[in-house]
């Protein structure tokens with residue numbers, strides 16, 4: 001494999017430098033197939049590797065309690081940049097930068113960018129190293145290029161599943177965004193957070209496409225969902241148990257707000273939010289999700305009951321208008 005840089009030498013050095021004896025390896029789904037190869041590298045460096053087989057969706061999902069239970073003295077977390085400020089267990093991040101070239105797909109995007117002059121660039125941590133080069137190609141084609149740096153992410157232009165502060169910081173100044181990376185997930189987040197035309201330049205599938213129609217459809221569905229929930233009487237407030245998803249104060253605020261509006265609200269602690277888990281509480285009319293906000297948006301039809309983001313609940317409770325929600329973003333803090 002594999003199209004990604006796993007920084008094998010750094011892994012060995014970190015193990016030696018820290019004198020780690022037992023190492024928990026955490027990989028997102030797309031990289032799990034590398035687990036055995038990486039475990040051998042850890043073993044060769046003199047430590048006992050343990051591969052976490054549980055799902056890992058983001059840097060918020062650091063397996064610190066699992067590491068503590070196993071007595072692991074180091075976590076190596078692959079595929080994401082650091083998010084959690086203070087890890088209870090020493091953690092090394094291997095961002096798994098992509099080695100695939102992006103120039104051909106960026107060239108392909110030029111005809112689709114024809115009607116736009118000012119272009120905002122964005123990507124995930126896997127491709128942040130390519131942004132300078134992408135910018136050169138666009139500038140040569142006569143575009144003005146901006147890369148946002150709002151200071152919350154690790155790198156300029158970087159977006160994550162639930163943090164679009166970098167693109168929001170330049171949204172008013174650009175005509176459209178070009179997202180470099182695989183899949184629709186992050187590009188959809190850009191379109192939903194900025195309401196700007198957004199193109200995906202996917203270097204894996206070698207194709208370029210617009211995501212705006214899909215974003216519009218999601219917005220319509222969310223508006224309908226918010227309207228429906230205005231009639232709800234009993235709310236379930238989901239409190240995430242993953243290290244970087246716990247927003248207990250937010251959950252308490254929602255419970256209190258619901259009470260003030262004459263509704264009942266119950267707190268639910270949950271690690272993995274799934275339709276099956278929520279089906280166990282038929283009395284609940286609607287849920288408010290303070291954990292991973294993308295769960296509410298990306299597959300709403302899976303859930304039998306509406307699952308709102310925190311910001312959407314603010315519309316339901318009359319704290320903000322739908323128009324202001326669109327400015328603030330469906331799911332960002």
Ligand code: SF4
Pocket residue numbers: 057058059060061160161162163245291292293294
């Ligand atoms: S909360 Fe959800 S979207 Fe945000 S980093 Fe975690 S898994 Fe990704």
